[in-house]
Amino acid sequence: MSICSFHPRCMTETEPTLAELAAASGLEPRTIRSWVAGGLLPGPRSRGPGARYPADTLERLLAIRGMRDRLGMPLAAIRQELLVATPEQLQAHAARAAALAPEPTQPAPAASSALDYLRGLRERTAPEPMAEAATPSPRPLPADTPESPPSHQGSLALPPTGFEALERRLAVTRRPPARKARAEEWLRLPITPDVELAIRGRLDAEQRARLERCADLIRDILLGREP
Incomplete structure (x- = not known):
């Protein structure tokens, strides 16, 4: 059966659609799209x-198929031929x-086979369960060796792993937080622009009044003002 029910020259005056190109060339639409891409x-x-x-487009499409299916040319060689070929x-x-016969269509996979494929893919990618580590049986002790305390019989201490090991390591290497120093209170009494009296510590009202009188006395002495 011929793939073209009419000559390509019949479509030179009109612009064909993808369906019309597929019907006239015998190619699948996906093949035409791939050649466009x-x-x-x-x-x-x-x-x-x-x-x-x-x-x-139809004449160029048939020329590509003729070179591919009749001459066995790869698409890379066809691309080069299209660059230099004359209209004739x-x-x-x-x-x-x-x-040429129409291009065979590839049927879509059945729903059951698609489901089986997805099911098999999940089974292949699912993580395998980890086998439980076998606990080694305790070796028999010699007759003259004293037995271990009852609380340790039948068990073997294994080093911690995972988060337990991380917590233990952090508990060993972590340093206690440094204690913040208490804020110190200072009382500063200006005497002259270049001299001030600074007292550290908490003072009551009477002590503050005495120091202020001392500051006034020092100021008078420095400025030459005798009391």
């Missing part, structure tokens, strides 16, 4: 299911695809 074919002029392609050479390549 690879730069072998021009892209559609608009978007959407009704998008149309340039009028000469493209028509000759397109004529080679006239008697």
